[in-house]
Amino acid sequence: MSSIKKIAVIGGGISGLLCCYALAVKGFEIILVDNEDFRDIPTNDQRAIVLSEASKIILQSIGLWQKIQPFSIPIKEVWVSEKKVFGRIKFNANELGLGALGWSICAQDLFMIISKAVLEKPNVVLKMKRLFEDFRTSENILSLELVDGSTEQVKNVDFIVGADGFDSKVRRKMRLHVTRKDYNQDAVVGNVVTTVKNTGVAIQKIFQHGSLALIPSGDYHYTFIFIVKKGFFKNYYKNKKALLDLIIELCGFPFGRYCSLEVCHDYSLFGSKVFYRHLKKFALVGNSRGTIHPSTAQGLNLGIRDIDELISLLNSDENFYNKSKVSKSKQFLSSRKSTEIFADLVALFYGERYLTTNFIRRVTIAAVATSRKLRKQFGRIGTGIDYIAR
Ligand SMILES: Cc1cc2nc3c(=O)[nH]c(=O)nc-3n(C[C@H](O)[C@H](O)[C@H](O)COP(=O)(O)OP(=O)(O)OC[C@H]3O[C@@H](n4cnc5c(N)ncnc54)[C@H](O)[C@@H]3O)c2cc1C
The missing domain is CATH 3.50.50.60 (FAD/NAD(P)-binding domain)
Incomplete structure (x- = not known):
């Protein structure tokens, strides 16, 4: 070579x-x-992109992280829960011994x-x-x-x-x-302005028609990403008030009141x-x-x-x-394949609403919420630190 x-x-x-x-x-x-x-x-791509710990270390090695960091917001906690279901996972950077679980930066x-x-x-x-x-x-x-x-x-x-x-x-x-796979879903992405300064908390809420992520993207800004069945947002897309009402219904006011909302883009999802x-x-x-x-x-x-x-x-x-030099299980955990499987499973259990998928999703959320070991394992995949440690 x-x-x-x-x-x-x-x-x-x-x-x-x-x-x-x-x-x-x-x-x-x-x-x-x-x-x-x-x-x-x-x-004009205003959505927040989340870079992982592994990405940070790789970008550092080519001298680019120093230029990116001043524009990025550290995410210290991620809360995952399902509407009307008891229990919430709190992923925390401290638990993994990291300064942040990831960094959000405006795509533009x-x-x-x-x-x-x-x-x-x-x-x-x-x-x-x-x-x-x-x-x-x-x-x-x-x-x-x-x-x-x-x-x-x-x-x-x-x-x-x-x-x-x-x-x-x-x-x-x-x-x-x-x-190829057509997920038969749309992602609708935009930004909201809040009255309380972000403290590095991101939220992921699962609901009947899909999921909503709120990612800090500025001192008083959050990017929202709705992932829903194709066509669900037909009546919502141009209706900012309806979107805001849905965000409030799902998440409440963890970051104070919402002052304004802008929709940036929608994507049809394919894999x-x-x-x-x-x-x-x-x-x-x-x-x-x-x-x-x-x-x-x-x-x-x-x-x-x-x-x-x-x-x-x-x-x-x-x-x-x-x-x-590296055990087979560690090789697998650090591979692209394991992240692809992880993303496929999350997409399946967040997206489908059958008795079995509902049951597995709720049991998994309850198990991860109560087990530090499981939270650490999921956290390692999400941050990519096994790839760096390989
Ligand atoms: C809603 C949403 C949120 C996301 N959030 C995150 C996130 O938080 N974190 C994260 O890590 N990822 C995220 N992603 C994924 C991320 O956006 C993509 O992984 C990334 O944009 C892929 O970039 P790419 O350069 O590989 O592909 P592309 O952006 O598709 O670029 C391909 C390029 O190739 C060019 N091209 C194509 N064919 C030819 C040809 N024959 N000759 C010459 N040029 C050609 C095109 O013009 C284009 O410029 C998100 C994706 C979506 C949809």
């Missing part, structure tokens, strides 16, 4: 930009390809910080408004399609990183098997599972390597771990794959 000099990163979303920056820091020559141009896209700020960092790197060449078309591995020639339908060829590219999202063309080129392996000249990071349900806020965190794993691989870090 050490013979690799020039790397093309396909996809300039948040994972692609991060990957591009991390590889540039490590001294590789980078070509960043995107069918849009991240410099033109109006950055994160995107700006990473874009700026990429633009400052002299060893990154931008190829914007170009579609990845093909990569001829025998001759190391990358073919890109321009908007007018013509083709541009880039020579001497040693390695391709696919960061081209859910419907990845690079993944197709790698001939990896993928299964993909990829039977993944790195190839000699290809790797995937982010949503192209698997897209998970957002209820555990792990999607980008997994993308950051993919990037870290890729750097270790490109540096021919023997220890990274020296599996004998």
